[in-house]
Amino acid sequence: MTKSYQSWNKIPSCKPSQVHIDDWRFENLPASGKLPMTPFGNGRSYGDVCLNKDGALLESAQLNRMMEFNRQEGRLIVEAGVQLGEILELLIPAGWFLPVIPGTRFVTIGGAIANDIHGKNHQLKGSFGAHVERFELLRSSGERLICSRQQHPDLFSATIGGLGLTGMIIWAEINLMPVNSNRMEFEEIPFHSLTEFQNINQQSSDWEYTVAWIDCLSQGGGRGIYSRGRHANDGELQKAQANGCRLR
Structure with a gap:
């Protein structure tokens, strides 16, 4: 294996024992034996929480679809590997914006939820998880659960800010905020x-x-x-x- 995985600070570099780049829409999580598994988005975490030295990384790059955009009510269903900048390119012309954005547009939706990221409007909008309506969670047991504040609320809360330890997010539904201009x-x-x-x-x-x-x-x-x-x-x-x- 030649590819090295890094977080945003590039220290330390990490070479996992296994990397799985599958179509998680249909595939279950791999049987990695005793190796711990961690989802990997786009490596924009400040620390090493997206790395798993000598373990197994589950890449989300294949989860790249925006599935449903309700332009009237301001809701977006998007797969976990889509980056925030790509989403804004779709939303802004329609008069919508993500309620919380960090200092980089290269964060994935899965990473935004797993790290419960904040923006410069934290005092008004809170962190990213406050605007997540529901998501599909793929567990190592093979279960696929739709988690929300009503369905599996404990897993919903534990996954937001859970650093990928509860399973792999497949897609998420996000509530948006309206804007009148791109300026x-x-x-x-x-x-x-x-x-x-x-x-x-x-x-x-x-x-x-x-x-x-x-x-x-x-x-x-x-x-x-x-x-x-x-x-x-x-x-x-x-x-x-x-x-x-x-x-x-």
């Missing part, structure tokens, strides 16, 4: 003390996305830049094609 309003505000930062933060409650960078080694320990953004109320919704995925 963003954005401001960067310098501040020179923590008190000034707190005042700006209190005045930013109507901004969807907020983040601050603070230089704790500066004189007084409080200077920094406060960035805030929100979706524009008007503008164009440009047409785009989702690369590498298809709507069934």
